[in-house]
Amino acid sequence: MWCTTSPExxxxxxxxxxxxSPPVPVxxxxxxxxxxxxxxxxxxxxxxxPAGLYAAILLRKGFPDASVVVHERNPQRATFGFGxxxxxxxxxxxxxxxxxLLDLIRPDMQQWSDMQxxxxxxxxxxxxxxxxxxxxxxxxxxxxxxxxxxGVKIKYESEISDIGELRTDLIIGADGIQSRVRDSDIxxxxxxxxxxxxxxxxFGVALPFETLTQTFIExxxxxxxxxxxxxxxxxxxxxxxxxxxTWKAYGFDGMDERQSADTCGALFANTLKNTPxxxxxxxxxxxxxxxxxxxxxxxxxxLGDAAHSAHFSIGSGTRLAMExxxxxxxxxxxxxxxxxxxxxYERNRQPIAEKITNAANRSAEWYDAxxxxxxxxxxxxxxxxxxRSGRIDLPQLxxxxxxxxxEYDHRAR
Ligand SMILES: Cc1cc2nc3c(=O)[nH]c(=O)nc-3n(C[C@H](O)[C@H](O)[C@H](O)COP(=O)(O)OP(=O)(O)OC[C@H]3O[C@@H](n4cnc5c(N)ncnc54)[C@H](O)[C@@H]3O)c2cc1C
Numbered sequence: 001m002w003c004t005t006s007p008e009x010x011x012x013x014x015x016x017x018x019x020x021s022p023p024v025p026v027x028x029x030x031x032x033x034x035x036x037x038x039x040x041x042x043x044x045x046x047x048x049x050p051a052g053l054y055a056a057i058l059l060r061k062g063f064p065d066a067s068v069v070v071h072e073r074n075p076q077r078a079t080f081g082f083g084x085x086x087x088x089x090x091x092x093x094x095x096x097x098x099x100x101l102l103d104l105i106r107p108d109m110q111q112w113s114d115m116q117x118x119x120x121x122x123x124x125x126x127x128x129x130x131x132x133x134x135x136x137x138x139x140x141x142x143x144x145x146x147x148x149x150x151g152v153k154i155k156y157e158s159e160i161s162d163i164g165e166l167r168t169d170l171i172i173g174a175d176g177i178q179s180r181v182r183d184s185d186i187x188x189x190x191x192x193x194x195x196x197x198x199x200x201x202x203f204g205v206a207l208p209f210e211t212l213t214q215t216f217i218e219x220x221x222x223x224x225x226x227x228x229x230x231x232x233x234x235x236x237x238x239x240x241x242x243x244x245x246t247w248k249a250y251g252f253d254g255m256d257e258r259q260s261a262d263t264c265g266a267l268f269a270n271t272l273k274n275t276p277x278x279x280x281x282x283x284x285x286x287x288x289x290x291x292x293x294x295x296x297x298x299x300x301x302x303l304g305d306a307a308h309s310a311h312f313s314i315g316s317g318t319r320l321a322m323e324x325x326x327x328x329x330x331x332x333x334x335x336x337x338x339x340x341x342x343x344x345y346e347r348n349r350q351p352i353a354e355k356i357t358n359a360a361n362r363s364a365e366w367y368d369a370x371x372x373x374x375x376x377x378x379x380x381x382x383x384x385x386x387x388r389s390g391r392i393d394l395p396q397l398x399x400x401x402x403x404x405x406x407e408y409d410h411r412a413r
Contacts, residue, residue: 040066040338042168046160046181048072049079051304051321052174053143053152058097058329060150068152069168073159079140080281082204082238083110083133083231085212085315090132093323101146108138110230117382118215118271119374124382127403131212131315133231139318163300170338171300172328174321177288179306189302190293195286196311197368199252200241203261203277209236214385215271216374222246223371226268227313238277239312240264243371247284257282287311289361295350296342303328308357311364314389316356324349359389379408 043059045052048070056068090109094102111132117124144154163171163184173181182189205228212229224246227239247253252260261277290309295302304321311317327349332341366373366388373381382404386397398405 040169042066043068043170043172044160044166044168045070045172045174046163046179047174047176047304047306048074048140048144048154048156049174049176049304049321050139050143050318051306051325052172053140053147053154054322055172055174055303055325055328056147056152056154057101057143057150058325060147060152061098062329062333064151070147070152070154071158071160072154072156074156076144076154076156077137077141079136081136081202082235082278082280083135083229084139084312084318085131085133085229085231085237086319087131087315089319091134091319091322093319093326097326098146101142104146105134105139105142108142108232109134110232112211115212116210116214117378117385118213119378119381120216120218122378124378125404126382126386126401128400129212129386131229133212133229133237135231135235136318138232169299172303173300173306174303174325176305177290177309179302181300182292182302182306185297185300188294188297191290192293193288193290195288196364197286198241198243199247199284199286200239201252201257201260201264201282201284203238203240203264203279203282205236205238205272205275205277206234207236207272207275208232208234213271215268216370217267217271218374219246219267221249223374224264224267225367225370226264226271228271238264238268238272240268241367243368246371252284260284287364289364291354291357295346299338299342301328301342301345308353310357310360311367313363313367314356314360316360320353320356324353327352359391363389379411383408 043066045056045068052070056070059066059068091102091105109132113130114125114127115129115131117126148154160166160180163181171181173179175181182191208230209228215226215228217224222242222245224240224242228236230236250263255263257279261279261282265272265277288309292302292307295307303324305317307324310320328345331345331348332338335341335344373384376384386401392400
């Protein structure tokens with residue numbers, strides 16, 4: 001199962017790769033470490049999402065002798081959703097491990113330093129709330145190209161239904177919220193899964209919004225909200241959400257994707273400037289609240305959404321998934337053997353991820369109550385919004401959003 005690595009023995013750029021960037025040198029520190037540490041020979045990764053692809057990249061960089069195969073149930077270039085947004089540090093965490101990959105992704109990214117709340121009575125600008133965004137497809141394509149260039153084998157349309165059939169030394173469950181790896185040992189992983197109340201649907205639109213905006217509207221059948229931001233020079237994400245009774249009242253439960261898109265398009269016609277919404281697996285869903293007590297079972301380990309969920313309103317699920325991959329590979333590198341590495345990953349990573357998922361859960365709870373909160377005066381609503389995840393107190397908010405707070409304080413006087 002274990003073998004000593006010899007980093008020089010394997011070319012980093014596979015001959016069949018279509019990736020055109022120069023070969024990536026192995027990190028010098030890694031080489032030194034590998035001279036004294038051990039590696040594994042075979043790894044199966046379920047899922048070519050951000051967690052799976054990033055783990056594959058880091059494993060091939062850290063353990064060039066390991067054979068890493070990613071199984072993805074979907075065809076190549078088929079994924080759900082549109083753009084994803086990242087709060088504050090965006091993808092800067094990639095800087096230390098794969099700066100060249102970050103350089104490839106950066107040009108695809110959109111960035112802005114303020115956001116906007118669009119309320120029925122007025123708009124409120126929230127300064128200092130910086131975000132960046134990228135198309136999920138663009139991100140996955142870059143990760144995929146880079147992974148292949150390092151010798152990762154990605155098998156598309158390869159759905160693994162029986163984990164027991166995999167005979168590799170390490171099995172990584174990066175297979176998202178419906179994880180089969182997690183299901184393969186519920187007693188050990190102990191997932192706690194429930195769902196938030198609101199219904200949401202993830203659309204796109206060929207309209208580049210100026211900044212990340214939360215639009216809250218009153219409609220005849222109840223309040224509705226849209227999270228929207230551009231993720232390329234021509235495209236934006238447009239996520240619509242509402243509480244269950246509004247969702248029922250519109251009959252969204254009986255509509256197909258196109259009908260839902262047209263209905264939401266009509267309701268948000270002003271915001272959308274009558275541009276039609278685009279669908280891509282844009283079914284109505286309720287966001288899951290998932291936390292697994294354990295992330296390791298024997299040689300099986302969970303990453304990203306397979307282990308925990310983070311509501312999209314704090315823009316952290318993708319980053320969390322990729323940072324899990326960093327934590328996993330680091331732990332395997334630093335410990336004396338694979339079991340100790342997996343144990344260290346769970347021990348060290350869980351408290352960090354838990355803090356973020358707790359903040360995301362509080363944010364999701366805020367959205368579940370947004371219809372009621374819309375009765376607040378706009379500036380109170382905005383302040384409540386900014387403090388919803390419990391991560392910042394008032395002095396921090398004053399530092400972060402001085403212009404908004406000046407307006408808030410002026411109004412309060
Ligand atoms: C509406 C919405 C908006 C979001 N917005 C943001 C955002 O703005 N910012 C952000 O950071 N995050 C956002 N997220 C969250 C983000 O999408 C996830 O947290 C992130 O994709 C998790 O990555 P992952 O690799 O763990 O899982 P996934 O991206 O779900 O990837 C899992 C992969 O595994 C594959 N798979 C599943 N089962 C199998 C199997 N048995 N065999 C083979 N393959 C399998 C799936 O096809 C999939 O490709 C959003 C999520 C939603 C629903």
